[in-house]
Amino acid sequence: MTNKPFAMNLWVSMEDPGARRSDESAFNRSLAAIAPIIRSLGGEPPSYTPYAPMRFADQVRVLIDAQVPVFSFIFGIPPREILDECRAKGIVTIGAATTPDEAVELQKANVDVIAASGFEAGGHRGSFLRAPEESLTGTFSLVPQVADLVSVPVVAAGGIADARGIVAAFALGAEGVQIGTAFLACEESGASSAHRRELLSGRAGHTALTSGFTGRLARGIKNQLLDAMNAPGTAILPYPLQRFLMRHASGPAERAGREELIPMWAGQSANLARHASAHELLESLVAGIPVLSDRLLARFQTRPDHHGMTG
Numbered sequence: 001m002t003n004k005p006f007a008m009n010l011w012v013s014m015e016d017p018g019a020r021r022s023d024e025s026a027f028n029r030s031l032a033a034i035a036p037i038i039r040s041l042g043g044e045p046p047s048y049t050p051y052a053p054m055r056f057a058d059q060v061r062v063l064i065d066a067q068v069p070v071f072s073f074i075f076g077i078p079p080r081e082i083l084d085e086c087r088a089k090g091i092v093t094i095g096a097a098t099t100p101d102e103a104v105e106l107q108k109a110n111v112d113v114i115a116a117s118g119f120e121a122g123g124h125r126g127s128f129l130r131a132p133e134e135s136l137t138g139t140f141s142l143v144p145q146v147a148d149l150v151s152v153p154v155v156a157a158g159g160i161a162d163a164r165g166i167v168a169a170f171a172l173g174a175e176g177v178q179i180g181t182a183f184l185a186c187e188e189s190g191a192s193s194a195h196r197r198e199l200l201s202g203r204a205g206h207t208a209l210t211s212g213f214t215g216r217l218a219r220g221i222k223n224q225l226l227d228a229m230n231a232p233g234t235a236i237l238p239y240p241l242q243r244f245l246m247r248h249a250s251g252p253a254e255r256a257g258r259e260e261l262i263p264m265w266a267g268q269s270a271n272l273a274r275h276a277s278a279h280e281l282l283e284s285l286v287a288g289i290p291v292l293s294d295r296l297l298a299r300f301q302t303r304p305d306h307h308g309m310t311g
């Protein structure tokens, strides 16, 4: 449908240790937290089905065979032969780093571009060297450190939702930005209408991290569901089993528009999301950047410094 370059994104690590050993009793312990929610939505709690793993190797084969122009990934670094094959086929690779150390490892693996993802970001914390809880670097700190450490282009991600964020990210050393939450609020996104409404409501200022939506640490708007998942004693299955289980509640909650029970994926800048269309959002970014940068330039050029000099 497009002659423009586009990216596809994969998760290099697709399951947590323990996913294959997780049994029916673990399933029932985790179901205990979710079954009342499913029943309150008029559904029947699911019964246990054994885990059928999906494989990164199969997914990346499809992507390479289709010659997707850009391959971006999180949660690890693909094997060397995959990255070599991408390079040979002219597929640009973008790897996500949540800490400066991860950025260095991505550069060592010859990844073309590094997305430095601060902990403000919506969605999962795609850490791979240390636990996500120990990789909560903010964008403002992460981007300049990564820019200093690597020679490849850096894309800033996390908390950027308008032209101000883009200009700031470029000042910090980024050569591009990745925006998630603000696009999630647009009608073109896959988010449900209740989710989009919440993002645009001005009441999305309170987000939190939880493993309860999928089994891996991720950020969403704090609501009844997120609080229930983070409550002490709530049993969470390893990724992706928790995700499969949660679908039995999130689908019906979305269809019923029950916003307090929907996993409301969002980053800390959700309240900066103002546009309901991707076209409008992009136009506002493109129009805002030169205005802002001119304003900044003028401020630095005309203000006398502490020595009474200008310029």
Ligand SMILES: Cc1cc2nc3c(=O)[nH]c(=O)nc-3n(C[C@H](O)[C@H](O)[C@H](O)COP(=O)(O)O)c2cc1C
Residues within 6 Å of the ligand: 009, 010, 072, 073, 074, 096, 117, 120, 121, 122, 123, 124, 126, 157, 158, 159, 160, 161, 178, 179, 180, 181, 182, 184, 265, 266, 267, 268, 269
């Ligand atoms: C609902 C949601 C799902 C996401 N899924 C992925 C994903 O599968 N892979 C990925 O690399 N990043 C994913 N992200 C992260 C975005 O690509 C982006 O880096 C992030 O949203 C930027 O922060 P922001 O939400 O503050 O704009 C996701 C973000 C959101 C909000």
